[in-house]
Amino acid sequence: MKIAVIGTGYVGLVSGVCFAHKGNQVMCVDQDRNKIAFLNEGHVPIHEPGLQELMKECMERSLIHFTTDLKNAVQFADLIMIAVGTPPLPSGEADLSFIENVACELAKSMNGHKIIVIKSTVPVGTNHRIQRLIAHLSPFQFQIASVPEFLREGSAVKDTLLPDRVIIGVEDEHTGYTLKELYSPYSEQIMITDIRSAEMIKYASNAFLATKISFINEIANICEKVGADVTQVSKGMGLDNRIGAAFLNAGIGYGGSCFPKDTQALIQIAGNENYNFKLLKAVVEVNNDQRFGIIRKIEQAIGKISGKCIAIWGLAFKPNTDDVRESPAIDIVRTLIQLGGTIKVYDPIAMRNFKKVLDAPSITWCESSLEAVDQADAVCLLTEWEEFRKMDLSTVFARMKSGILIDGRNLFTPEQADAAGLEYYSIGRVVNQSSLRA
Template sequence: MKIAVAGTGYVGLVTGVCLASKGHDVTCVDIDEDKVQVMKQGISPIYEPGLSELMKENMEHLTFTTDYVSAYKDAEVIFIGVGTPEKQDGSANLTYVYQVAKQIAQSAKRDCVVVVKSTVPIGTNDKLESYIHDKQKADVNIYVASNPEFLAQGTAVKDTLHASRIVIGVESEEPGEILQRVYADFEAPKLIVKRRSAEMVKYASNDFLALKISYVNEIANLCETVGADITEVTKGMGYDARIGDRFLNAGIGYGGSCFPKDTKALSWLASFNDKEIRTVKAAIEVNDSQKFKLIKKAKKYYEDFLFLNVAILGCTFKPGTDDLREAPSLVNVPLLLEDGAHVRIWDPVGTDNFRKKIPNQKIQYCESIDEALVDADICFIFTEWDDVKKYDVQKYKQLMKTPIVLDGRNCYGLDAFENTGITYASVGRPTVNDR
């Protein structure tokens, strides 16, 4: 089928490339000419494992352009995968979605289905359909469907090609049948529902996972007080099929492009309609507080960070991505700098983005974990990269001035630090070699 995709961020580009890998002819549209030229060379502008390789394998089915008119005029299906960033009040900013909708309305010359992949508030697809029909120039049938994405950064290609489910929200049979053809070669359960239900599935799913993480983090905090070990507790919980063992890793909170934004958006939507989802509101509050857990732990060892050498291992919100959105490092590093610390950061892919987010000349960026640890007074682990998890823990003592390691992602077993002289404090577990 002839398909167009608006937006080449995580959602748009991954969707376009994966559809092309199934034999569809896909045109990806972006407003950034430089970005388009990079993609024309088969190079992914975003860091996502497996994406560049899949792009290069399927370039015969991929076109990249800034010319939305040529892309939309004769496409059978047009996916909208642009961003819906968070506004100051927590609601979703739909400016980019409506910009694309207007372009489609003015460009489409044949019957087509507009598929909203972007995460949008419940009822948005209904409004978009009316908006497009009001703006369209040609006498053609333009259907609007909701098709939320459930991909995770770091595993986006796998999550798309081998989806847990494909949710299609439509108000009539024809667009549903067309989308079933689009996804005919995708081996995943396909659920046809009403548009508003599809929109809600996305929010309800993400917010449930955010709730699960925040709940486990609160249990972890209590474990520290009562002397239990959260890893043992969650192992016991995970055997219960009703609970499952995923998203039970205690730490310093969730980040990324979805959970923070979607919890706030759903909470705002409920409030706007004179409702309150107290569980989601609590998850947001717990997560905001959890991000500062390591700083609070550090205060046990140092009253302040003035002139201290602080090593930061990992600055992205999770491993496998260079995304920093809502990463704990973004709120912790400024506090350390403000308190007079000398900060050294190591991350395998995230440092360039961190420089852009926090352009502070005093931050030293390191090529290796060893370099970050030399003469450090304390070490914070914010991201559970494999390089960190596989790191020889004896080096913390060999390289650091004062071997105090505060692990926000529980990268190591406690026994690895027994009798080492290294103070190792994690989340929800007893501190080893406390001072």
């Protein structure tokens, strides 16, 4: 099939490459000339495991091309996929200006019948809104469809090639059949539904996962008060098939480009219909507060932060990505600076992006995890990179001024920290060096 993908962000680029990998002819479109030139040189502008190699293979087979010429791509394609961003407005609503602009240009460029798939995350009713907009501007027949994405940064290629499920929202049987044929090489779990239900499935899925994260973090906070171990509690809960183990890891809360944006958007969608989504509002409130628990633990361990040196391990919102959007590390580092701390930070790949968001004279950008802990009063682990998991904690202790480890992701065990001599604070486990030796 000939496919045009409009937008070369995470969703558009990964989708385009994976469609090409299965033998489709793909043209990826973006108005950013520098990005398109970079892609045409065989480079990817994001850190995503496996994407560079897969894209190079598709380029060598002449299955994928990158262009700024939207008209040419639209006229080339049988199927047009819109994958532009829908960032949040101050109100929490999704900003649909990018997708509306694309729809207008697309409509004016059409030269015949097309299937138009909206891959972007959009509020319920947006597909029909875009359908009316295109129909007003184009004399050609077309079908609209909603195929929401469920990829995770850091495993986006795998999630696209081997998805848990594919949701296809359509208005007619023929379009549903065509899209099912397109996606059948990727998954046998394909659900065809109406467009508005497909739009809601995306928001409902992310909202539910965010709810699980905030729930287990609330349980962790109670565990600390009653002396229980949240890692054991979540393990026991996860053995129940009705609950499942996924997204039950207590920590400093969720971040990234999806959960914060989508939870706020769903709250706003409900509000527009005069419905008060009290549960989801609480989920967001819990998540926003959870990251500041790290600050409270640091103060518990070392007293006043002013004049103290704090090492930060991990800046990305999750491992295997350089994305720092809505990363809990932003609020944590900013607060430590405001409290007068001197900050030494290290992340394997996300420091450049983090520096664009937050830079200050009191931040030292380190080239290794051990450099970050040199003469530090405490080290805070905020992203569970495998590199940190493999650290020799005895060496870490030897290089620190005060051997205090604040584990925001429960990456280590109390026994590991105690063996290294570290005073250890984690999430939902009442363990530190003094209590272990009591």
